[in-house]
Structures are given as structure tokens and as C-alpha cells.
Amino acid sequence: MVKKASIIIVGFGSVGRNLAKLIAFRNKIIEDKYDTRINVSAILDSRGAVMKEGGFTPYELLKLCELPRSSVSSYKPYGFPSAKLKDVYSKIIPDVQVEVTPSNYENGEPGLSDILYALKNKVNIVSSNKAPFVLAYKRLMDMASKNNVQIRFKATVMAGTPLIDLLNGLKGYDIESVEGILNGTTNFILTEMHENLLSYSEALKKAQALGIAEANPDLDVKGWDPAAKLVIISNVIGQPIELSRVDRDDLSRLDIKEIYKAIKENKVIKFIAGLNIKEKKASVKLTKIPREDILASVNGTLNAVKIRTDVNNITLIGKGAGGAETAHAILDDLISIIKVI
Amino acid sequence: MLKDKAVVVKIGGSLLKDGKSYIKIAEQLKTKFSEKGTNLIVVVSAMKGITDKLIEAYNGSIGALQEVTNKCEEAAEHIGGSKLKRKVCEELIRLEATFKLAFTKDPIIKDLILSYGERISKKLLVEALTLCGVKAVSLDAIELIKTDDTHGNASIEYRDTYKRIVTSIPILLNENVVPVIEGFIGSTSHGVITTLGRGGSDYTATTIAALLGINEVYLITDMPGIMTADPKYVPSAKVVSEISYVEAIEASLYGGKRLHPRTFHPLINIYSSTVRIGSLENVGTAIVKSLDIAKRGRPKLMTYKFRLDHVYIALIGEGIHEHSVISEIISYVNKSNLNYEGFYTFKNRPSIVFLFKNELLEKALNTLHNLLLGK
Numbered sequence: 136m137v138k139k140a141s142i143i144i145v146g147f148g149s150v151g152r153n154l155a156k157l158i159a160f161r162n163k164i165i166e167d168k169y170d171t172r173i174n175v176s177a178i179l180d181s182r183g184a185v186m187k188e189g190g191f192t193p194y195e196l197l198k199l200c201e202l203p204r205s206s207v208s209s210y211k212p213y214g215f216p217s218a219k220l221k222d223v224y225s226k227i228i229p230d231v232q233v234e235v236t237p238s239n240y241e242n243g244e245p246g247l248s249d250i251l252y253a254l255k256n257k258v259n260i261v262s263s264n265k266a267p268f269v270l271a272y273k274r275l276m277d278m279a280s281k282n283n284v285q286i287r288f289k290a291t292v293m294a295g296t297p298l299i300d301l302l303n304g305l306k307g308y309d310i311e312s313v314e315g316i317l318n319g320t321t322n323f324i325l326t327e328m329h330e331n332l333l334s335y336s337e338a339l340k341k342a343q344a345l346g347i348a349e350a351n352p353d354l355d356v357k358g359w360d361p362a363a364k365l366v367i368i369s370n371v372i373g374q375p376i377e378l379s380r381v382d383r384d385d386l387s388r389l390d391i392k393e394i395y396k397a398i399k400e401n402k403v404i405k406f407i408a409g410l411n412i413k414e415k416k417a418s419v420k421l422t423k424i425p426r427e428d429i430l431a432s433v434n435g436t437l438n439a440v441k442i443r444t445d446v447n448n449i450t451l452i453g454k455g456a457g458g459a460e461t462a463h464a465i466l467d468d469l470i471s472i473i474k475v476i
Numbered sequence: 477m478l479k480d481k482a483v484v485v486k487i488g489g490s491l492l493k494d495g496k497s498y499i500k501i502a503e504q505l506k507t508k509f510s511e512k513g514t515n516l517i518v519v520v521s522a523m524k525g526i527t528d529k530l531i532e533a534y535n536g537s538i539g540a541l542q543e544v545t546n547k548c549e550e551a552a553e554h555i556g557g558s559k560l561k562r563k564v565c566e567e568l569i570r571l572e573a574t575f576k577l578a579f580t581k582d583p584i585i586k587d588l589i590l591s592y593g594e595r596i597s598k599k600l601l602v603e604a605l606t607l608c609g610v611k612a613v614s615l616d617a618i619e620l621i622k623t624d625d626t627h628g629n630a631s632i633e634y635r636d637t638y639k640r641i642v643t644s645i646p647i648l649l650n651e652n653v654v655p656v657i658e659g660f661i662g663s664t665s666h667g668v669i670t671t672l673g674r675g676g677s678d679y680t681a682t683t684i685a686a687l688l689g690i691n692e693v694y695l696i697t698d699m700p701g702i703m704t705a706d707p708k709y710v711p712s713a714k715v716v717s718e719i720s721y722v723e724a725i726e727a728s729l730y731g732g733k734r735l736h737p738r739t740f741h742p743l744i745n746i747y748s749s750t751v752r753i754g755s756l757e758n759v760g761t762a763i764v765k766s767l768d769i770a771k772r773g774r775p776k777l778m779t780y781k782f783r784l785d786h787v788y789i790a791l792i793g794e795g796i797h798e799h800s801v802i803s804e805i806i807s808y809v810n811k812s813n814l815n816y817e818g819f820y821t822f823k824n825r826p827s828i829v830f831l832f833k834n835e836l837l838e839k840a841l842n843t844l845h846n847l848l849l850g851k
Contacts, residue, residue, distance in 0.1 A: 160644045203559075
């Protein structure tokens, strides 16, 4: 018997669209493999929503992906201009709400309220939005367990590479430190600065042209994004650290001369995010590391982490948070939830 | 079966001049294929002249960039009004941002800039098809067509590409949806955009057909098919109805229709679809894997190219290199009083090549055509 799950997607930028496409193309495979069928019954963006009970067809999902930003509600006959989350819930109570709005570290909105609303309505959550977990991790987890629903967020850290799953599998260990390259955009910029000797601003422009960096790159280059990831990791490990206590460098201040100097010393400058559990310290620092260090060879948009425990050192290298990688991580969380509900 | 009902159709840029021509093509695709129950996979090139303008833009011309913007906006407005114009403008804004990077003279940036020609053209054609009542969706070559990292002349990685298209295109065909995908572009395993080289859309089309085991690939241009000779010089030139892959490859080596050199690679190595070349009104030429014996041993078409102060005219046909055929051709040519400087042929190559002084081109083409291809 095929289990049908109705989901709604909140946020329809790059990640939301990648997820819609992925579901359009992989639903049949998922159905054959896991006996579950994912029906996307609603999609919301900042200006409205589309809704279809029973779920959109692959064709409809792809047509929605062709629409310009913030205009899903123009899709006829399923569009509802200026509809909000509560309007969707008045028609459709989904099995899972997928939160893919952008991260906002000032107050977590709109993601935080969206997620709280779902939890109150006893709806499971999958999120790639980091901010709510950075600012209100305990509150969200408590509420989810009180309402007996699942909340999953592995797309928030290293997306395409299952670090959160791995950390959850280390419950019997004492994790001493986690350090590595947790931001693909800044790693790409640094790689360009080393390999092509571009200045910071040239490398940034290239990253923007390739769709790797945002028009406003501050969250990445000022270290907010990797710092937020450290906060989520610290919470998953059970040793929470606040975002304001993460010491951050600013990549935009890095002079190309520093790169020349490092090259001469046979070293590489990397934007290293580090979490030291014993000392309860976290930082995102431009760090000169020797060429032999495994992190020195992690280039482009790749991510990597080293986890040191009382008995073992584990290194994980893989693709980080591209649109497609993030969508795959979300799909994985979705399948895990649907299997248990 | 999918492969018997489906065809791949590549629309060449020569047909895509303005908004009106997109709508015309969409109508023709509908009546010729969709309405007859044929499942279509459309591969689309950039609008006419746009790729050249984008190269100029990469080389620093703001004027060329402006021309691209104007032409694309005009076409978008003609086809789909302000809504389509907005979609196209989203792309144009990104193109403009990329243009500002062109100072770095980086092949990655060049490919990125060139890719917008096809990406915008695809949006226009999808909208035109939708207006005609065809259920069409856009697929992204950047996600589906995986290549090596030879920027400007990338080769398609068949295995990676297969995994992606086999999980997407058939789902759409089963829903009777027409997928439209950009030709000429792809991306590396790291997701960096690449281009396949001039004429790369043909290569995209044959690759998709071969990987999905589809029997027919249409390469649609503004000509009725491959001609026996260049009609610019030879008024009596006709369409050749059937040639083989090797003959087509040989013709393109000697200046024939500019097919991408790797167009036939997937057909030779994976699955041998028939390639049909022509216009939508009249698809005159079929290019097949192998010919009946009766169709070997005589020239079928002639092409030419200039090199230094000579023009090389190639008579093309499988089996032509055999001694009896060569001597027959030479004796014909000798009787004609055509003053050639020399000729050559290679073992197992389907051609015999005559060298003439440049100024004799037109006369030589016409005389040879009358002698050997006229009937």
C-alpha cells in the first residue's frame, strides 16, 4: 500500500524550485523504492500561494518553477494572491511543512513564525532555513516533542553531506572539537584568490556571476553563515553556544598580499570554522594552514569537517549548500519523516 | 514504446529571427508533430546572430550587449507581453552582471556569457509553444547535460548525462508534455557552465536521442536539406535524399553544412538514430548509419574549402576511393577540359578531392556537378 503524504513548501527561491523539480522527477522512483508518494499541495512565496488538493503534477511543478520570483500566485487556476500560511492551513493541513525561506539572523523571521505555526498545528517540519534553529533551537525541539511531531533540519549544515546524521550517530562518544570549511562561497573565493591570484573583489564578482555568491554576500563573507552552522552543530551535540559568542573574521578585508605571503610559506589561507567543546569556544577565522593539511586541498565550493572525539578522528568532505544538494538533503529528511508517520 | 513514438527536434538559430518566427516555429511543431501524436523533445539554439553578439560583448563591446538586450526584449514582448519580458529581463540582468566580469578574460566567463543566448531562446520558445496550446516545459541543460571541463569545446559525459535525462525526459513524455532544452550548453561535474563549440546544438540533440534510444533526430534549419552542391554557385543543385554518417562527416570536413564534429559520435558509439536535416516544411535529407550496396561507389554531393591560393573541391560518396571508381571519375573530368592542379584520395575515405586555382571555383563546381551529379 503506497503511503501518500501531503507537503507544502514555504519559500520559492533557488532551494524551493530545486526541491519542486526534484520531487517532480523522483516521485516515481521514491514510490517504487519506499512505498511513499509525496504530494506537493501548496507552495508559498512572499506575495501569495498556489494550492491544489491532491498535489500538483510534475508538469505543473515545472511550470511553477518557470515563473519569475515572488509570483507563484499568478499560476492559474490555483493561485491565491496575497494568501498567507494561515490561509493555506484553512484549506490544507499538510503532513509536512518544508521551510526554505532565507535565513535572517536578526529575528529568525519569517521562518521562525512559520515553523512555530506548523508545530502548533501538529505538522511535521523539514527546514533548510538556519536562523530559527540558531535563535530558538531548544524552544523548537521542546515544542515538537510536546506536540509529538518530527522536526528535521539536516539541510542547514553541509546540506549535501550528512554531517547532522553523523553527529546524531555519535551519542556514545565525547566530541571534543569540530572544525572545518563550512561555507562553500567563501571557500570558492579563497580558491580563486590562491589559484588565479584574483583580488577579493574580483573573486567575489566571479562567484556572483557563477551564481555561487548572493548579490549581498555579507552573510557569507562576514562569517555569519558558518557561525550559524557552528551554533546548530553545538546544539545537536548538546553543548549550545550562542551566535553572538562566535568570534568572526571578515573575508572582505583579506588583502591579496596575505595570499602571496602564505603561498611563499607553502601555506594556504582558509576560512576555518571551529568549535571547541571543552572550552565552549567557537570561531570563524581566516587561518593559515600547511599545504599538507587535508583542509588545504578542499577547494572550490566543497565543504569539509574534522570531528575529534575521545576515541576517534573523523573527516568528512563533500558538496555543501548548492540548490540541488540542499534539495536532496530536504528530500531525504522528507522520506525519513514520511516513513514514520 | 517511448522510442518509437518520440523524436528529438533541434531548431537552428537561422530560423529564430524575431518574436514572430518563434510563434511560426511553434505552430509548425504543433501541426507537424504534436497533433499527429508524436512525442517531441525540442533542442533549441540561440536566436539568429545572438551568439556572435555575445562573443563581441565578451570582448568588451557594450554596444553588442545592448543589441542582445534589445532583440531579446522585443521578441519576448511580441511573444508573451510584459510577463515574459519580465522573465527574460531576469536573465538579462544576470547577463549584464557577468558582462562586467569579462575583463578577466576567463574561458569560464566566456562560456557563461555565451550560455545566455540559448537560455533566453528557450524561454521564448516554451512560451510560444504554450501560446499555441502545446503543453511545453523548460528543462535546464545546465542540470542535465554533463560535460568535461574543456571550456569552449566541451565533450558530453554520456554516463552522467544519461542518469539525468533518463529520470526526467520520459516522465514528461508520458504526460504528453514537450520538454524544451537548450542546445550548445552543459555543465561540469562541479556545476560550472560549459559550451560544446560552434554547432553544438546538433551534438546535444543526437546525444539525447542516442541515450534514450530514440530513432529519429531532426536538425531543422532554413535549408530544405543537404544539397548536392552550394546553390550559391550551382543553380542546378538538388537536395540529397540519403547519405551515411561517414559521408556527412567527410562533407563537414570539406566545408559542407557546418555540423558539429561530434554530432555523430553518440550515434556511432551508443545508438544509431537516423538524422533528418531540412526545414519544417520539407525535411529533405536522411543521414543513416549504413547504406545499401547499390548506393555506394558514386559521388553524392560536393563541398569545397579554400586553402592558401587553392580551392579544394571534394566529391563525396562511400566507396569512391576504389580504383575503378577513381579512374572512371578522372576520365570524365579529363574529357571536360577542366584545368585542375591535382587531386588526392585516401584509402577508406569517402572522398576524392580536386585542387583548382581559386578563380575557377564556380566553373569547376558547375562542370563537375553536371558531369557527375546532374542526373
